[in-house]
Amino acid sequence: MSDDLKVLVIGGTGRVGRMLRRHWRAAPPRGMALTYQARQGGDITWDASDGPGALAAHGPFDRLLVLAGVTPGPGVDARADMAQNVEIARACQAAAAQMGAAHMLLASSSAVYGTALSRPYREDDRPAPTSPYGKAKLAAEAAVQSGAPAVCALRIGNVLGADALMLNAARAKAQAPLMLDRFADGHGPLRSYIGPATLAGVLETLLEAGPGLPETLNIGAPAPVAMQSLLEASDTPYRMRPAPPEAVQTVTLDCGALATLHAFPPQAATAPQMVAEWHRLRDAP
Structure with missing residues (x-):
């Protein structure tokens, strides 16, 4: 009898789920047997x-990893559809x-914190x-x-390749470059990101634990990354424009608690490494 x-995994066909499945197909996690749920496929x-009850009939399982949820996008009703997350x-x-x-990991979002603080958000911040x-x-x-x-709610920053920046970057051309906000200090936005393969390693560690x-855990690479660096590492044509008054330059996570649980590869927080992971695991162009 296997001790795996x-x-x-709930939600194996979303943008993040597809990249994780490709990673785990190529590099199955040791000591784990993964089964994927989807509405189709x-x-x-x-x-x-x-x-x-209909889901439990497929058990038993030792852990649930819940990636499924309604995210903003075309045709999504901000009030009605978003309520499906609950x-x-x-x-x-x-x-x-x-x-x-015995345990469940629930994919949440750094969006629960809002954008008011200029310092990195900690799990104990209100x-x-x-x-919506x-x-x-x-x-x-x-x-x-x-x-x-x-349940441990994973307050995930941006997963490169499943985020708005890279979705827009895929449509950018030299004659129609992506527009990036430039703030008073001359720089663009700074965010907490994580590459999809690095995320897979983090999830393996947390599933084992x-x-x-804890009840909540911030998920991101050990250091934030500038969006300019990501665009340059991905060879995306872009142009800077003055940031509008409502734009927020810095929204980052303090991932110190995660760093005590998971040993990150040396280059995990660099733009070239994140982009390389995305290129390896993204949907076919």
Whole structure:
């Protein structure tokens, strides 16, 4: 009988999920057996509206990794559709309890913090989301905090390749370059990012740790990265423009707690490394 940790990944066909699957297909995590759920095209076909029992019937599993959720985009109703994030989180936790899982990782977002602080956000900072997405992710966290099994909400920064910058970069051309805000100091935005392969390694560490994890954990590379550096490393044509008054230059995460749990590769926080990971794992052009 295998002693591998049995992990059910919820949301294996989203932008992040597709990159993680490609990574794990090429480099299967040691000591783990991964099963993927999707509404279509997964090992398990399930939708939150089917109820937790329908998902639990596919168990048992030791861990759940919940990547599924509604994100901003064309055709997404900011109030109605975003509320599905709470429904998904609750259904997955209930299913996890029924199938005997000891722990669940829930993909949340750094958007729960808002944008008011110029210093890096810590897990003990009071969330103050300003967007419907951030509010929905915070509500999803709250919906599963007091239930069983225990849940660690992963407040993820930007995953390179699944973020708006790289989605826009893919459409940029020399005659129609991407426009990047330039602030008073002459620089552009600074954000917390993580490459998709580095994220896979982080998730492996956290899945192994399981119930020993805190309720919330910031997820990003050890240092933030300038968007200009990412555009230059990806050879994206871009042009700077004066930032509008409402633009925010710095939104970053303090990932010190994560660094005590996971040993990052030396180049994990560099733009060239993140771009290389994205190029290796992205959808075919």
